[in-house]
Amino acid sequence: MFRMFRGLLESCLIFSWTAGVWSMAGAQEKDKPAAPSKEAVAALVKEYAQAGSALERGRLERRLVAFGPAALEAVREAGEQAAAEPSRQGFKRLRLLLLAQKLTPFLKELMDTNLVYDGQYAGLKAAGPETVEALLFLFNDEGTTAAIRLGAARALADLGDASLVPELRRLESDPLLFPALREEAGTLMAIHGDSRRADQKIRELAKELESKDPRVFIGANLELANIYYKIRKYSKATDCYERVITVFEAARKNAGGEGRAGLDRQLALHYYNAACSYTLQEKFDKAKSYIRKAIELDSSHFNNLERDGDFKKLRDSPGYPELRQELAKLLEKDSI
Numbered sequence: 001m002f003r004m005f006r007g008l009l010e011s012c013l014i015f016s017w018t019a020g021v022w023s024m025a026g027a028q029e030k031d032k033p034a035a036p037s038k039e040a041v042a043a044l045v046k047e048y049a050q051a052g053s054a055l056e057r058g059r060l061e062r063r064l065v066a067f068g069p070a071a072l073e074a075v076r077e078a079g080e081q082a083a084a085e086p087s088r089q090g091f092k093r094l095r096l097l098l099l100a101q102k103l104t105p106f107l108k109e110l111m112d113t114n115l116v117y118d119g120q121y122a123g124l125k126a127a128g129p130e131t132v133e134a135l136l137f138l139f140n141d142e143g144t145t146a147a148i149r150l151g152a153a154r155a156l157a158d159l160g161d162a163s164l165v166p167e168l169r170r171l172e173s174d175p176l177l178f179p180a181l182r183e184e185a186g187t188l189m190a191i192h193g194d195s196r197r198a199d200q201k202i203r204e205l206a207k208e209l210e211s212k213d214p215r216v217f218i219g220a221n222l223e224l225a226n227i228y229y230k231i232r233k234y235s236k237a238t239d240c241y242e243r244v245i246t247v248f249e250a251a252r253k254n255a256g257g258e259g260r261a262g263l264d265r266q267l268a269l270h271y272y273n274a275a276c277s278y279t280l281q282e283k284f285d286k287a288k289s290y291i292r293k294a295i296e297l298d299s300s301h302f303n304n305l306e307r308d309g310d311f312k313k314l315r316d317s318p319g320y321p322e323l324r325q326e327l328a329k330l331l332e333k334d335s336i
Helices: 008-018 038-049 054-081 085-112 122-127 131-140 146-159 162-172 179-191 196-208 214-230 234-253 257-280 284-297 309-315 320-335
Strands: none
Touching: 038 054, 038 085, 054 085, 085 122, 085 131, 085 146, 122 131, 122 146, 131 146, 131 162, 131 179, 146 179, 162 179, 179 196, 179 214, 196 214, 214 234, 214 257, 234 257, 257 284, 257 309, 284 309, 284 320
């Protein structure tokens, strides 16, 4: 699915990320010092364990995080050996900060693609059994940029399980949390077994489907399609896209000039996202028809055929090589 940013808030989250505003967990590579020696790490870990004030612990925490992955094993061992609860919690936070530091570049890389699909973050499993814990830490950490928190939430959709639901409920009900992040928490709850928040939102949007205002009608359908897609109810997502496509196709017939060009781009996006959901239902004929229409209106979608995980089943289906060859020829013809 090609991600559509809905409203100013999420766009601002992404802008704050691309502008280079990073948390301690997501520090840029150029700020990292050379890898420290084991002795230097051990000495600093010991100093942190003996720190007598929060101010001193904070200073040492920043130094240990700056060491990067080289400090992880020593911090993990110290946490296991710590006797006092405050010390254990301090080392736990340090461990999660260091793990989050490793995960952040991967999250950024995937978010940069502007693609969203089931299983997109599955590769993070290779980072080890602590990955889910670190992702939840990132999502819950106010010191982490909102955009990275959004990426962590989407990774938890692929890697999490029902054990996350109690914490997700707490996050979803937090009035101080960014609305986009609260929405992601509600989506994760639905994916992992508690659909109450998603069902409530669906009921609210369903009322707007009766609106005579086409903007309200289209907006409600697109938001519903997005919710259904994210909670993996792909048949309901395509129902919403079909309603939107019908409106756009009718509007396109009566448009001309620049107005039609703008409609073409939007309609192409809706064709593309509908094709994703049809593929996930293994309705390949419908998916092929819509991806063909999408590329006819906006050739930029052609390259996503090989990149978007939603199309994996389509790529593996009979006739895909011929479809790709047909679409390539179409692009060549248009470029002449």
